[in-house]
Every structure is written in C-alpha cells, then in structure tokens.
Amino acid sequence: AQSVTQPDIHITVSEGASLELRCNYSYGATPYLFWYVQSPGQGLQLLLKYFSGDTLVQGIKGFEAEFKRSQSSFNLRKPSVHWSDAAEYFCAVGVEGTYKYIFGTGTRLKVLA
C-alpha cells in the first residue's frame, strides 16, 4: 500500500538558518508529489508540486524540493528561514490513475528569533 512518511514531528530552527524537511514515500510508479503549508487555524496552501521533468522544483515563499527516485524522497528546503515560516508542513502523494492523495502526518516548524 502507498504511504508517506515525515520522520520529524517537530523541528526548531533559528531565523536565518537553513531548513530541510524530510518526506519519504512508498509507491511503485512515479508519483505526483506535493508540499503544503498550514498556518495555525488555516487551511492548507500549496507550496510546490512535482509531476515530471526537472527533479528540482521551485515553489512559493522561497521553498524548493528535490525528487530523488533512488531514495523515494521529496525533501523540502529553504536556504534562510523567516519567522513567518513557522507552521505545519505536509507532504502528499497523488496516486496516478486515481483521484486521491495520501498525506504524511506533518512536521511542525518552530522558528527562534
């Protein structure tokens, strides 16, 4: 069965430091991959997505992610974190030929001033 793993439940970084959030998936074919961000009390907003092509994907708010097929990973990165990036981040996998996503359990990011 398909699954998505976000191994880090909480991450704390200092403002200005770099960030990497991990996402691993279990899926046979090439998946559709997404990263969403959820601010407190809000819905989910798409940061970036990968369907095919260049494995390094640029998103909004200065985020990027890299698809590594050999590692079944789609890690999210940002070179310099801002206090406003404090939120919960979800990785999701779209299953080709179906209409569903599978979501990871999320990583909550805290940013220290």
Next chain:
Amino acid sequence: NAGVTQTPKFRVLKTGQSMTLLCAQDMNHEYMYWYRQDPGMGLRLIHYSVGEGTTAKGEVPDGYNVSRLKKQNFLLGLESAAPSQTSVYFCASSRALAPGGADTQYFGPGTRLTVL
C-alpha cells in the same frame, strides 16, 4: 473568486445530534473531497466525488454521508454525532488531469467540530 469556502466555521454538537457541513467551490473543479484532521494523524480522506451526482468512500467513511447534487457543492452529513467525530474538517477540490488523476487540491479554511 472565493476559491473553496466552508460553512460553518465552528460548531458544537451533543452526542446523537445531526448536522450538515457545506463546501462550495467556484473554480469549476470536477473533484471534491472531505478530510478530517486529527493531531498526529495528518489528513484522512472521508469521502470524495469525481463529478456531479457521484460519491465514493475514502479511508474513514463510517458515520458520515455525502451528497453532490451540484458540481460546485459537496455536503458532508453526520446523522448521529459521536465524540470520536470531534475534529477539524477540511473540504478540497481539484481539476482532473488528462492522463488520469487529480491535479493540485485547493483547500477550504476548515470547520472545527466538537461533539460533547
């Protein structure tokens, strides 16, 4: 262009009461979804719809019913609420992809439901 809207935003029910959550989207999307979000469990799919008049069960459908009489609306019903249904409920919509599958899902702001 409002995107995806949900009503109500908050609701408190007593065990056994019923209610309907309304989701509306103005993007002409074919697919619509209902999720529940619980701490430490991410988002779990309750029901979804791939078009007007069609619905299908997701991962956690028990205790919920849905209807999609109009393309832009997707209703989630709780016939007899239970404390285990205390959660935050999110609606989402997406367009279809030509080779099959769903494109980006756009989410509503959520409904926080408490069942006492």
